[in-house]
Amino acid sequence: MLRITRKSHDLPLIERGPLVQVWINGSQVNAYLGETVAAVLIANGYRTFRLTDKKQKPRGIYCGMGICFDCTVEIDGVPDIRSCITKIRDGMVIKTGGTANG
Numbered sequence: 873m874l875r876i877t878r879k880s881h882d883l884p885l886i887e888r889g890p891l892v893q894v895w896i897n898g899s900q901v902n903a904y905l906g907e908t909v910a911a912v913l914i915a916n917g918y919r920t921f922r923l924t925d926k927k928q929k930p931r932g933i934y935c936g937m938g939i940c941f942d943c944t945v946e947i948d949g950v951p952d953i954r955s956c957i958t959k960i961r962d963g964m965v966i967k968t969g970g971t972a973n974g
């Protein structure tokens with residue numbers, strides 16, 4: 873079995889893409905090309921990405937691989953985009969159904 877041990881410094885460094893700016897619910901934040909929208913949302917304190925239609929229950933990352941549609945957000949005016957499989961673009965405008973830290 874392969875496990876990550878304290879020798880993890882032997883692993884290659886992860887290089888970030890270029891710094892870009894995106895908008896989340898009207899606030900400008902930093903992001904790095906190559907990150908997913910979901911990663912940027914989580915890095916900025918968002919846990920609720922949308923609310924369910926019927927009962928307004930909070931939803932966020934669940935499967936993390938494009939299967940469940942729990943992570944959908946509005947991107948550049950297009951609703952219901954899966955944030956976990958969508959890469960950041962410079963100037964992207966993201967709208968969630970939740971607030972930072974909620």
Ligand code: FES
Pocket residue numbers: 932933934935936937938939940941942943944954955956957
């Ligand atoms: S978390 Fe399941 S589709 Fe994105």
